[in-house]
Amino acid sequence: MKRSLLLENQICFQLYTASKEMTRLYRPILEPLNLTYSQYLVMLVLWEEDGIDLRQLGSRLSLDSGTLSPLVKRLIQIGYIKKERVKEDERRVVLTLTDDGCALREQAEEVPRKVSGMLNVDEATYTAYMEMLTDIKSRLYAFGGRES
Amino acid sequence: MKRSLLLENQICFQLYTASKEMTRLYRPILEPLNLTYSQYLVMLVLWEEDGIDLRQLGSRLSLDSGTLSPLVKRLIQIGYIKKERVKEDERRVVLTLTDDGCALREQAEEVPRKVSGMLNVDEATYTAYMEMLTDIKSRLYAFGGRES
């Protein structure tokens, strides 16, 4: 049964559409912040850890420089972050929040509230979801795998 | 807790990375079939329902013509499908499998087997995952919503 070729039976397809629907839910919420979903993820990391370097950012988000370089360039243009070469190691680049980027955090605090309000899940269900996704990911990481 | 801005606590992020990891798992499996993940999804639908039109295909996959038009063009170039205007309604375009596309199905039958072998989930867990993803999606559809 689960091995059939029927589209709806593929867990990959359910994941794929769920993920797309999720970013669709975020789009109008993030639009007033002038952020795409991926840009929002980068900002989340920086609000947690200002002054992170690109390499670490990439490993947090599982994104490579091919994705992050242009994405970061856009965030710089918008004026939320700035980047600087590290003096001790000129290969590395460190990202820091601008005042605007820092200030944006307050508006962003509303985002998770809005989203979970829309999803309307109780704490227990939420935890179960997270555990399931973590479990799926750990099975996936077992192959060709990234870290944890 | 779940309302924090911490990256790892965002269900959206877990979904997003799980989905990316899933397509990463498929990539080497689909490569011998000369298909990308999205192209594979289109082929799944056609193996189910040969002669579907573009509009229905889009609704099955939740993809619009902006995504499907070029994607279908590539599948035609590869030689797996062909497209034809419908005589009774010249707006519509119908997709049909070529002999190669039809023959590919046999190889593709192995894909779900390989994937579930790699994921290594038992039937009950698999069902639980599917139910959870369906549930997440139904909550998501409640907003701005597409069909069920």
Added chain:
DNA sequence: ATAATTTAAATTGTGCACAACTTAATTGTT
């Protein structure tokens, strides 16, 4: 029947996502 509306695909433009490659700096080895 003609005009207005709706519908289906295609096109254009932006922004990921990722593989493959390039460039430059650092580290390790001899």
Added chain:
DNA sequence: AACAATTAAGTTGTGCACAATTTAAATTAT
């Protein structure tokens, strides 16, 4: 010290994903 190997960003090229627009056909309303 000199050279090889490694590492970090950036660049190039391909393929989605989606909003917005365009084109053309069909439907509906007048």
